[in-house]
Amino acid sequence: MIARDLATPCPSIRMEDDAIDAVRLMAEQHLPGLVVCTADGRPAHILPGTQVLRFVVPRYVQDDPALARVIDERTSERLLGELAGRKVRDLLPAHSDVEPAIADPDDTVLELAAMMTRTHSPLVAVVDSGELVGCVTLPRLLDALLSLGSA
Amino acid sequence: MIARDLATPCPSIRMEDDAIDAVRLMAEQHLPGLVVCTADGRPAHILPGTQVLRFVVPRYVQDDPALARVIDERTSERLLGELAGRKVRDLLPAHSDVEPAIADPDDTVLELAAMMTRTHSPLVAVVDSGELVGCVTLPRLLDALLSLGSA
Numbered sequence: 001m002i003a004r005d006l007a008t009p010c011p012s013i014r015m016e017d018d019a020i021d022a023v024r025l026m027a028e029q030h031l032p033g034l035v036v037c038t039a040d041g042r043p044a045h046i047l048p049g050t051q052v053l054r055f056v057v058p059r060y061v062q063d064d065p066a067l068a069r070v071i072d073e074r075t076s077e078r079l080l081g082e083l084a085g086r087k088v089r090d091l092l093p094a095h096s097d098v099e100p101a102i103a104d105p106d107d108t109v110l111e112l113a114a115m116m117t118r119t120h121s122p123l124v125a126v127v128d129s130g131e132l133v134g135c136v137t138l139p140r141l142l143d144a145l146l147s148l149g150s151a
Numbered sequence: 152m153i154a155r156d157l158a159t160p161c162p163s164i165r166m167e168d169d170a171i172d173a174v175r176l177m178a179e180q181h182l183p184g185l186v187v188c189t190a191d192g193r194p195a196h197i198l199p200g201t202q203v204l205r206f207v208v209p210r211y212v213q214d215d216p217a218l219a220r221v222i223d224e225r226t227s228e229r230l231l232g233e234l235a236g237r238k239v240r241d242l243l244p245a246h247s248d249v250e251p252a253i254a255d256p257d258d259t260v261l262e263l264a265a266m267m268t269r270t271h272s273p274l275v276a277v278v279d280s281g282e283l284v285g286c287v288t289l290p291r292l293l294d295a296l297l298s299l300g301s302a
Contacts, residue, residue, distance in 0.1 A: 057265050138200040
């Protein structure tokens with residue numbers, strides 16, 4: 001069993017697309033993260049949904065959870081306003097010392113598991129010659145490990 | 152909109168259940184993590200699926216990704232064998248300086264978002280008087296933020 005067998009179709013978004021479109025895509029398709037492609041369509045990054053939250057939750061609330069309680073609903077309504085004018089590119093971590101969670105089609109289950117552990121990414125993109133084949137989510141990977149174990 | 156409105160039914164597991172049952176539950180129900188209850192049924196922890204991977208991927212592979220490639224399929228088949236005899240309790244991080252991602256039913260969308268950002272948890276359990284009401288996943292929370300923004 002290799003990455004190609006485990007990948008399921010998934011959407012992607014481009015670096016120059018609006019940040020709010022990334023949020024819509026994750027919400028509508030119930031995805032924990034998104035594959036981000038360069039202008040020429042090559043998958044280059046994974047944008048975890050939690051990274052988006054880091055932009056919409058004000059810093060002072062992140063630092064002091066008790067403040068979240070006292071902020072009124074009107075402010076909550078403006079949370080996504082923080083994303084106005086931003087591009088997907090702006091949401092990506094500025095620098096990261098781990099590689100993006102992008103796998104080759106012939107990567108093994110163990111390679112996928114090691115990559116997910118290392119990158120803390122909620123999904124791994126499977127890419128063949130610069131083309132997105134699909135994504136492997138954590139539950140899918142656990143399922144593969146179970147079926148290997150009982151083979 | 153409060154946590155109670157956003158929670159969807161989700162299963163839970165107990166500290167003393169077999170670790171492999173946690174893997175099965177996440178795989179079968181496509182969950183990124185599980186609510187873990189104490190012996191008396193009170194939700195007390197969230198077990199992220201990635202935490203399970205940390206147990207099944209050998210340490211030397213985590214440290215040196217290139218090794219994942221040279222390990223044969225037979226070894227991969229034994230990966231979940233690492234979980235044999237372990238309990239769910241054994242998979243939980245030994246000590247954590249962040250609180251578990253457990254919310255009150257009347258927590259606001261902002262409180263949920265702040266909690267998810269702080270805990271890096273893929274889901275938040277909503278608990279009312281020690282009883283599990285349900286879970287809020289990241290896509291569900293993004294969906295709530297979108298609908299607030301357009302209200």
